[in-house]
Amino acid sequence: MTQDNIPLALPDLLGNEEAYVCEAIKSTMISSSGRFVRQFEQDFSSLCGCNSAIGVSNGTVALHLALLGLNVGPGDEVIVPSLTYVATANAVKYVGAEPVFVDIDTDNWCIDPRRLALALTSRTKGIIAVHLYGHPADMDEINKFAEEHDLWVVEDAAEAHTALYKGRPVGGLGQAATFSFYGNKILTSGEGGAVTTSDRELESRMRLLGGQGMSLTQRYYFPVTGYNFRLSNIACAFLCAQLERADTIVKTRRRIFGWYQERLNGIPGIGLQPVCHWATPAPWLFCITVAADHYGHDRNHLMTHLADKGIETRPFFRPLHEMPPFCDQGRKVELPVTVAVSKAGVCLPCYTTLGESSVDRITEIIKAYHS
């Protein structure tokens, strides 16, 4: 008997997504104003424990808008981790600034606050702390360093909706935070994003810049050169339905994480994502590391083996400081933890309809391949 392929990620569309999208269509409000935009922005800011959320077209644009809002520009430097999706560093380039890479903490795979000082120069303006693979970065330590050096902090929470840092939701822990609602994320609208902030002045500046630069009080008066970063009422309708079920979606994914943890624990050479005692990570993709000397095969061989059996996986991000757009910045960058974790890491499937028998199948294959 052939078994079904198991994809890496699938969206959960089991709530009011279709009903609300139809309502948006019937209302004719299909562009970027309408009741769902207002509702989404209100509900999402509550989820993040902050004053405002601005819907934007994707998570990359959210980062770009946050940096524009914070007046980052040519000559500035922004400290970022190298183990992240390329958008984190690309956004810094979009505004003409330079990303400066810092290594990650072995305890949580996020930027290591103890190493921030190594990257500090007179041009440093801020830090983008990525909550990598759902685990929050150590925000108190990062904010402390930022305050001491008069820097801002942006959270890149693209992969971490609903994660808690010391009991506080991500999204309200820096000057601004950014989210992605791409199809593989915990909450999705296919494409979509948001910036959250509690700073009213920053909010107004971001609304101005992301809304074509049109004055918020005078129609067709453009005091600045802006961008069209808006999110549609249709996408927001989708997101309102997702937010209604956020608790259920997260609980279901946590149950799947529990199945993986039980079954993978103790396999020689297989490491689980580290979790700090102060963190409640968001259950995004299930991350493991492979130590070839103990497991008997390296990460790439395990991925190929799983692919042969119909199971989709994905390698961890490759270090950005080794990529052509970023590697020739005239600085010698050595980030040993980033390089080691990147080489060893693999993401396993996680989506709400992934059953226990599928997790059994995936983990049995991983167990049996150990030699």
Ligand SMILES: Cc1ncc(COP(=O)(O)O)c(C=O)c1O
């Ligand atoms: C850490 C991180 N930042 C930014 C983004 C960009 O989001 P989007 O794909 O919605 O542009 C992603 C997307 O996956 C991400 O993982």
